[in-house]
Amino acid sequence: MNLSSLPELQNEFGTRLGRGDLTGAAAVAxxxxxxxxxxxxxxxxxxxxxxxxxxxxxxxxxxDERLASHPTDVQCLLQKAECLLALGRRAEALAATEAAAxxxxxxxxxxxxxxxxxxxxxxxRALGLYDRAVxxxxxxxxxxxKRAVIHRFLGHFDRAEAxxxxxxxxxxxxxxxxxxxxxxxxxxxxxxxxxxxEGALAGAPTGSTDAALLHFGLAKSREDLGDYAGSWRHLNxxxxxxxxxxxYDPATDRTLIDEFISGFPQVEPLRPDTTGERPIFxxxxxxxxxxxxxxxxxxxxxxxxxxxxxALSESIDAAIERSGGARxxxxxxxxxxxxxxxxxxxxxxxxxxxxxxxGEKPRFTDKQLMNFYYCPLILRAFPKGxxxxxxxxxxxxxxxxxxNRFNGSYPFAYDLDEIGExxxxxRRLMAHWHTVLPNRILDVAYEDVVTALxxxxxxxxxxxxxxxxxxxxxFHRNPAPVETASSVQVxxxxxxxxxxxxxxxxxxLSPLRARLEAAGIRIE
Numbered sequence: 340m341n342l343s344s345l346p347e348l349q350n351e352f353g354t355r356l357g358r359g360d361l362t363g364a365a366a367v368a369x370x371x372x373x374x375x376x377x378x379x380x381x382x383x384x385x386x387x388x389x390x391x392x393x394x395x396x397x398x399x400x401x402x403d404e405r406l407a408s409h410p411t412d413v414q415c416l417l418q419k420a421e422c423l424l425a426l427g428r429r430a431e432a433l434a435a436t437e438a439a440a441x442x443x444x445x446x447x448x449x450x451x452x453x454x455x456x457x458x459x460x461x462x463x464r465a466l467g468l469y470d471r472a473v474x475x476x477x478x479x480x481x482x483x484x485k486r487a488v489i490h491r492f493l494g495h496f497d498r499a500e501a502x503x504x505x506x507x508x509x510x511x512x513x514x515x516x517x518x519x520x521x522x523x524x525x526x527x528x529x530x531x532x533x534x535x536x537e538g539a540l541a542g543a544p545t546g547s548t549d550a551a552l553l554h555f556g557l558a559k560s561r562e563d564l565g566d567y568a569g570s571w572r573h574l575n576x577x578x579x580x581x582x583x584x585x586x587y588d589p590a591t592d593r594t595l596i597d598e599f600i601s602g603f604p605q606v607e608p609l610r611p612d613t614t615g616e617r618p619i620f621x622x623x624x625x626x627x628x629x630x631x632x633x634x635x636x637x638x639x640x641x642x643x644x645x646x647x648x649x650a651l652s653e654s655i656d657a658a659i660e661r662s663g664g665a666r667x668x669x670x671x672x673x674x675x676x677x678x679x680x681x682x683x684x685x686x687x688x689x690x691x692x693x694x695x696x697x698g699e700k701p702r703f704t705d706k707q708l709m710n711f712y713y714c715p716l717i718l719r720a721f722p723k724g725x726x727x728x729x730x731x732x733x734x735x736x737x738x739x740x741x742x743n744r745f746n747g748s749y750p751f752a753y754d755l756d757e758i759g760e761x762x763x764x765x766r767r768l769m770a771h772w773h774t775v776l777p778n779r780i781l782d783v784a785y786e787d788v789v790t791a792l793x794x795x796x797x798x799x800x801x802x803x804x805x806x807x808x809x810x811x812x813x814f815h816r817n818p819a820p821v822e823t824a825s826s827v828q829v830x831x832x833x834x835x836x837x838x839x840x841x842x843x844x845x846x847x848l849s850p851l852r853a854r855l856e857a858a859g860i861r862i863e
Contacts, residue, residue, distance in 0.1 A: 345375050352384050356391070364388040379405050379415060386418050390425060393657070398422045413439045413448045417455055424459055427694025433461065440468060446476035450485065460646060460696070462492050480506045484516055494818070496523050512539040514549040518556035526563040533560050551580040555744045562742075567843040574742055575847075578753040587750035589760045596764040598674030599712060600771045607715045607775050612722045613683045614690065619704045619803055620651075622711035623729035624765055625749055626739035628785035632729060633706040634814040635788075635796055639805055643698025647707045650696075654688035655680070655716060661688075682719030689720060702805070711765065714772040718779055725803050728769065731785040733855050733862055734848055737762055738841035759854040766860060786838055 348371050355364040365388040371381030382405035389398035399422040405415050416439035423432035436459075440452050449472035456465035469486040476482055487502035503520040506513060517536050526532070536553050543550040554577030561570035619636060623629050637644035659676045661684055697703045708729075710717065717724055731739070737758045745752055751761040773780060781802040787795045796811050841848060852862055 345371065345378060345380060348374075349380055349384070352388075356388070361388055361392045365392070379409065379412060383415060383418055386422065390418075390422060395422060395425045399426065411438075413443060413451070417451060420455055420459075424695050427691060429459070429695040432459065432695070433464075436464075440471075444471075444475055446472045446479060446482055449475065450482055453485070453489075457489065457492075462489055465489055466493065478509065480509045480513070480516075484513075484519075487516075487519065491519070491523065499523055511535070512542065514539055514543065514552040514556070518552045518559075521556050521560050526560040528564060531560055531564070533557065533564075536560070546580055546583060548580075548584065551577045551584075551744065553577075554580065555742075558742065562840075571844055571847050577744065578741060581744060581747075582753035582757075585747055585750050585753070587757070589751065589757050592751065592761055593764055595674070595712075596768045599677070599768060602674035602678035603715050603771070603775050604678075605775060606777065607718065610682055610719050610722050614686050614721060615723075616686070616690065616721055617702055617723045617725065617804070618721055619702060620710055620717050620724065620726045621704055621706045621708065621729065622714070622726060623708050623731075624711075624736060624740070624762065625708065625745065625752065626743060627708075627729040627731040627736055628783075628788055629706055629708045629729050631785075631788060631814065632727060632783060632799065633704050634817050635811050636704055636727075636799065636803070638810045638814055638817050639702075639800070639808050640810070641701050641805060643700040643703045645693065645696045645698065645703045645705055648693065648696060648705050649707065650689050650692040651685075651705065651707060651710050651713060651717070654685050654692060655713060657688045658684035677713075677716060680716065680719075682716065682721075685716055686720040702803075711769060711772075714776060714780060718776060726780045727799060727802065728780050728782050729785060730782055732838070732841070733762065733860050734841045734845075734852060735785075735838065737851055737855075738844060738848060739837070755848070755851045756854070759851045763855065763858045763860065766858075789838060 348367055352364050352367040352371075355361075355367060365385060368381050368385035368388055371378070371384060373381075375381060382401050386398040386402040389395075389401060399419065402415055402418045402422060406412065406419060409415065416435050420432040420435040420439070423429075423435060436452055436455060440449065443449055443452070449468045453465040453468035453472065456462070456468065466486070466489050469482065469489060472482045473479075473486055483502050484506050487499045487506070490496070490499035490502060500520065500523050503516050503523075506516045507520075510516065512535070514536075517532055517539060521532055521536075536557050540550060540553040540557070543553060554573045558570045558573035558577060561567075561573060619642065621629050621633050621636075633644055636642050655677070658680055659673075662676075662681060693703075693705075711728065714726055717726060730736075737755070740749070740752045740758055741755060743752070751757045769780075781799065783795065783799060792812055797807050800807050800811065845852075856862060
């Protein structure tokens with residue numbers, strides 16, 4: 340590597356990161372430190388590379404070396420907070436953000452600190468930073484729009500609406516803000532943004548993300564007004580754009596499920612408990628009520644809702660590496676490794692990664708719904724753990740997925756054929772897990788939660804070995820932030836209007852229905 344300037348080295352660092360060459364990126368950072376020891380770049384980049392390589396202690400050492408001589412460097416203090424949070428040292432991480440924010444008046448710096456606090460789940464603290472950022476830059480629409488999102492997460496819908504309206508005074512055709520605004524409340528004939536969104540759509544580049552956002556916003560608005568044909572047209576258009584912008588091969592998910600099933604061919608024996616922990620895993624597919632049930636359980640005095648965490652899948656990857664050396668990338672290698680994986684390795688990794696998120700209560704929930712892939716490993720790692728699996732009417736579930744934009748989180752979600760194929764595979768996998776884990780997974784129907792809240796809540800708590808508490812029935816009063824697509828709905832008392840919503844689109848869903856029925860899935 341023969342790069343003669345600091346900008347060249349920084350660009351090279353970004354290039355190597357972009358192609359996943361963490362070792363090369365770390366080498367670039369080392370060269371930066373050697374050639375420009377007084378510049379923060381080498382220390383900051385080195386810490387970033389080390390953290391991405393899961394070398395948390397090294398990452399912290401590097402950034403601390405820079406902070407020793409520049410203790411008020413905001414960017415380095417934020418990197419230190421990232422390192423500390425990864426190490427499970429939450430209180431120290433938050434202290435680093437406080438040091439970064441102290442006396443800071445720059446809106447961009449306050450924005451960066453606020454973003455970290457949102458990532459850390461400290462939304463109320465983040466809101467204070469964004470209040471300062473908005474005061475420092477009142478005409479910055481991006482910062483005000485971010486504050487609107489935090490207000491939404493915290494259930495401050497009127498304040499979120501006010502921020503969105505203020506942004507529209509500056510950017511009257513902002514697709515993201517228009518969509519965010521219509522999601523806060525039901526649209527009515529007297530009060531809606533349809534004309535504005537249609538005007539914005541006419542000016543949006545064809546096939547763009549902006550156009551997709553507006554189609555989803557218009558679909559929601561048309562549905563609120565009872566124009567289901569118009570809503571369906573916009574849903575199809577928005578989903579077609581989203582599908583065109585992502586790379587996804589349904590065969591990958593199909594093969595993965597086949598390999599998972601072959602990797603766990605027999606009844607999973609009850610393992611000895613090595614941790615004494617009893618985590619609660621809430622699993623399912625999107626839009627089946629996982630957030631609602633997490634809020635219900637999270638109202639219990641003994642339970643902390645830790646959120647949607649990547650800790651389990653990361654811990655499984657790390658345990659495979661520790662037990663077998665190389666990282667496995669082929670589906671059959673991965674599934675074969677899972678079948679013989681030591682649960683105690685997963686448990687140790689998981690608890691270490693969760694240290695900053697699990698709260699102080701005796702029990703906690705992990706609502707990463709795609710953990711349904713790993714049910715045997717959950718109970719191998721935590722024999723006293725519990726799995727709650729949310730189900731929903733097949734067409735209700737698939738339609739609910741299709742009518743939401745997930746920012747690329749679920750690549751199968753933008754084509755009805757692909758949703759159907761994924762749903763069939765998911766149902767097949769869950770049926771297998773029930774076979775190899777008899778009576779160890781509790782299925783809870785979304786419809787039962789909505790129509791029979793108290794008896795269903797009692798059944799869930801009994802499965803969790805928790806006493807009934809009436810507070811669980813007041814889930815909509817739970818003040819904890821909600822970042823999922825259900826952030827508005829779960830702050831309202833139960834309503835059943837969504838249960839049969841799919842029936843308004845029965846004609847459009849008929850090919851999906853035929854596909855599911857051909858796979859043996861009962862619709863009625």
